[in-house]
Amino acid sequence: MALDSTDAKDSTRDDMSGAPRLDPDRWLNGHGDVLFRFAKTRVGRSEVAEDLVQETLLAALRSQQQFRGEADERTWLLAILKRKIIDHLRLRERESAFTSFDKPDEWVDDLFDQRERWKVAPGNWERGPGAAMERAEFWGVFSNCLGKLPQRMAEAFSQREIDQRPTEEICKELAISPSNLWVILYRARLRLWKCLDANWFGGEREQ
Amino acid sequence: MNIFSCKQASQMVSESMDRPLRLRERVTLRMHLVMCSFCTRFARQMRVLRRAAVQLGQATPESSVLPQVSLSTEARARISSVLSEG
Numbered sequence: 001m002a003l004d005s006t007d008a009k010d011s012t013r014d015d016m017s018g019a020p021r022l023d024p025d026r027w028l029n030g031h032g033d034v035l036f037r038f039a040k041t042r043v044g045r046s047e048v049a050e051d052l053v054q055e056t057l058l059a060a061l062r063s064q065q066q067f068r069g070e071a072d073e074r075t076w077l078l079a080i081l082k083r084k085i086i087d088h089l090r091l092r093e094r095e096s097a098f099t100s101f102d103k104p105d106e107w108v109d110d111l112f113d114q115r116e117r118w119k120v121a122p123g124n125w126e127r128g129p130g131a132a133m134e135r136a137e138f139w140g141v142f143s144n145c146l147g148k149l150p151q152r153m154a155e156a157f158s159q160r161e162i163d164q165r166p167t168e169e170i171c172k173e174l175a176i177s178p179s180n181l182w183v184i185l186y187r188a189r190l191r192l193w194k195c196l197d198a199n200w201f202g203g204e205r206e207q
Numbered sequence: 208m209n210i211f212s213c214k215q216a217s218q219m220v221s222e223s224m225d226r227p228l229r230l231r232e233r234v235t236l237r238m239h240l241v242m243c244s245f246c247t248r249f250a251r252q253m254r255v256l257r258r259a260a261v262q263l264g265q266a267t268p269e270s271s272v273l274p275q276v277s278l279s280t281e282a283r284a285r286i287s288s289v290l291s292e293g
Contacts, residue, residue, distance in 0.1 A: 024287075024290040024291070025287055025290065025291075028283065028286055028287055028290065032278050032283065032286070033276075033277045033278055034268045034269060035268075036276065036277065036278045037268070037273040037274055037275075037276060038268055038273065040274055040276060041263060041273060041274065046276070046279075050278065050279075050282040050285075050286070053278065053282075053286060054282075054285070054286045054289055057286060057290055058289060058290065061290060061293060062293075074268065078268060111214075112212075112213060112214045115212065116212030116213055116214035116215065117212065117213045117214075118213050118245050121245045122245050122246075122248045122249045122252065123248075124248065125252060125255070129255040129258070129259075132259075133258070133259060133262055136271050136272075136275075138259075139263070139271070139272045139273070139274065140274065140275065142259055142263065143273075143274035143276075144274075147274075157260070160225070161256075161257055161260035161261070161264075162260045162261070162263050162264035163264050164261060164264060167225050167226065178225075178226070181225070182221070182222050182225050182226065185221060185224075185225055186217075186218050186221040186222065189221050189224075189253060189256060190217070190221075192256060193249075193252060193253065193256055196256070197252075201252075
């Protein structure tokens with residue numbers, strides 16, 4: 001339920017006393033799952049998404065005086081969550097400054113033979129992509145595949161492809177060079193592609 | 208003239224989604240794709256992947272396009288107790 005905005009503007013004194021109508025448990029029940037789904041789509045792993053929901057609600061609780069009901073409550077919470085996701089990306093990268101994107105990726109190498117040709121030729125996606133996107137099951141598969149990506153790849157992919165952010169911005173947040181980002185995205189796309197192929201589009205494989 | 212291996216071509220297809228390719232890269236990739244139906248297919252499927260991701264990003268938070276998962280009971284209880292402590 002959205003806050004009644006005329007009510008919220010009525011008395012600033014009410015806000016000072018902690019706006020009793022903003023009930024954190026009601027946020028959790030009313031918006032928790034939606035926040036969780038949004039976060040999960042951006043970070044892949046459930047545990048991380050749960051933590052982000054918790055941080056979001058906690059931050060909301062601490063800054064509830066700033067919420068004056070101008071925006072819809074859910075929109076407000078989502079805005080906080082988006083900031084928390086960016087903070088999380090920055091923090092993670094500082095913690096893991098030296099990770100593996102400059103090492104060869106055996107999983108990717110294994111898709112190709114010694115002459116760098118496809119070991120298994122990319123199959124024809126018989127199940128039309130357009131129709132797939134109208135099916136709820138497809139999105140379940142897509143999310144599962146996203147959730148299987150290594151953490152850093154899932155995050156880079158989400159920022160780039162799901163939120164369509166410019167590469168320069170992502171590089172700055174993750175504190176990596178453009179060429180590193182291109183490599184991470186390549187590896188992420190190949191994994192997602194293979195996962196979708198195996199779990200959705202594959203179907204009948206021509207030999 | 209080198210016209211890329213399939214591995215190089217797949218990497219160029221991916222990078223072309225993140226940066227403008229140099230003229231030489233673009234020409235070489237095109238030559239590879241003309242001769243290689245597998246990589247042409249791969250390139251098309253990369254565009255499908257992008258389209259799906261964009262659609263997911265543009266979905267409203269309530270949309271069934273988002274994973275239909277819920278907070279676990281444990282997570283819910285943990286968050287609730289953290290919130291009550293403020």
